[in-house]
Amino acid sequence: MTTAPAPTRVRIAASCRSVTEAPAFSLAVLTVILLNAVLLGAETYHGFATDHAALLRAAEHGCLAFFTLEMLLRLGAHADRPKEFRRDGWNLFDLAVVACAYIPFVRENATVLRLLRMVRVLRTARFLPQLRILFIAVSRSLPGTVSFLFVGAVILYVYAMVGWVCFGSHDPAHFGSLGRALLTLFLLMTLEGLQDAIYNGLAISRLSILYYGSYVLLASFVLVNVLIGVVLNSLDEARELDAAALDAPGRAPRPGKTDDGTRPVASSGEPGAGELAERIAGMRQALDTLERSLAAHPPAAHDRERMTTIA
Numbered sequence: 105m106t107t108a109p110a111p112t113r114v115r116i117a118a119s120c121r122s123v124t125e126a127p128a129f130s131l132a133v134l135t136v137i138l139l140n141a142v143l144l145g146a147e148t149y150h151g152f153a154t155d156h157a158a159l160l161r162a163a164e165h166g167c168l169a170f171f172t173l174e175m176l177l178r179l180g181a182h183a184d185r186p187k188e189f190r191r192d193g194w195n196l197f198d199l200a201v202v203a204c205a206y207i208p209f210v211r212e213n214a215t216v217l218r219l220l221r222m223v224r225v226l227r228t229a230r231f232l233p234q235l236r237i238l239f240i241a242v243s244r245s246l247p248g249t250v251s252f253l254f255v256g257a258v259i260l261y262v263y264a265m266v267g268w269v270c271f272g273s274h275d276p277a278h279f280g281s282l283g284r285a286l287l288t289l290f291l292l293m294t295l296e297g298l299q300d301a302i303y304n305g306l307a308i309s310r311l312s313i314l315y316y317g318s319y320v321l322l323a324s325f326v327l328v329n330v331l332i333g334v335v336l337n338s339l340d341e342a343r344e345l346d347a348a349a350l351d352a353p354g355r356a357p358r359p360g361k362t363d364d365g366t367r368p369v370a371s372s373g374e375p376g377a378g379e380l381a382e383r384i385a386g387m388r389q390a391l392d393t394l395e396r397s398l399a400a401h402p403p404a405a406h407d408r409e410r411m412t413t414i415a
Contacts, residue, residue: 113183120180133174134231140167141225144218164221171202171224194230201227237342245338252331256323260289263319270315274308292316293323 123129143163147153153160175198182189189195201223210216229235264285271279278288278301292298298320305312 111184116180117182117184120177120183124177124181129177130231133170134228136167136170137224137227139163140221143167144221144225147218168202168205175199175202194236198227198230237339240342240345241335241339244341245335248334248338249331252327252334256327259319259322259327260286260293263289263315263323266315270312271305271308275304278304289319289323292319295320295324 143160146156147160178195178198179189182195201220204210204220205217210220226239229239264279264282267279267285267289268282272281272285277284279285288301292301298316302313302316305316
């Protein structure tokens with residue numbers, strides 16, 4: 105029975121996938137991204153950029169051509185399953201970064217184009233697992249961070265109004281208005297200038313130690329620890345999501361190896377492949393020995409009758 109030829113899209117996807125999934129391809133893309141970052145930094149030196157303007161422009165066009173070829177290969181690798189390309193946020197991010205370079209307004213605006221080239225550096229997260237996990241953690245911590253910012257803003261506002269009422273007339277440089285009070289308390293949140301602020305407050309009233317002590321306790325210790333907890337929780341969730349993405353269907357490990365490239369270790373209750381092969385070889389040798397023994401010493405007639413009766 106002849107096998108029907110694969111559709112054109114399947115053949116294209118298989119060919120492109122063999123290129124994009126190769127370790128050398130990922131290394132080449134990462135190298136060009138870092139080269140793009142080096143070129144962007146070199147352009148900040150005016151004398152060097154002026155002397156090598158043509159070389160820098162040619163190198164930028166070469167990087168853009170390479171990124172365009174990379175996106176065409178990635179699109180071709182998903183020719184048979186385009187929905188999976190859209191489900192991956194990194195694919196959409198890469199496509200947007202590369203496509204924006206061909207938009208007329210962006211291409212003609214030097215400032216926007218430099219910012220776009222700077223964004224390309226973020227693509228290194230695609231090839232560095234730990235950095236990718238950090239980006240996912242930051243994105244997942246945004247809802248908790250917004251709540252943290254709201255609570256922090258309420259605390260800042262309340263303490264700023266209390267500071268304006270208590271210290272506004274005596275220390276107008278720091279609490280003369282709501283804006284100055286907010287700025288002073290925001291700096292005190294990082295414990296910057298706390299010693300001077302406490303001494304100035306003690307010169308006005310000894311009760312000011314309660315004001316500054318309670319504020320530092322809430323703003324610098326409680327709120328900051330809450331923010332750290334939110335980020336750490338999001339980091340754990342990001343690790344689980346990244347591990348689930350690696351274990352998703354369609355990313356089966358190579359035969360004889362696990363996802364991390366190591367050989368699977370047999371559990372204590374199950375024999376390994378080598379042990380099974382030894383057992384099978386031993387059983388075959390025992391059967392051969394039994395057959396030779398029976399051929400050399402055939403059983404007697406009454407033994408054959410007994411065996412027939414038992415059967």
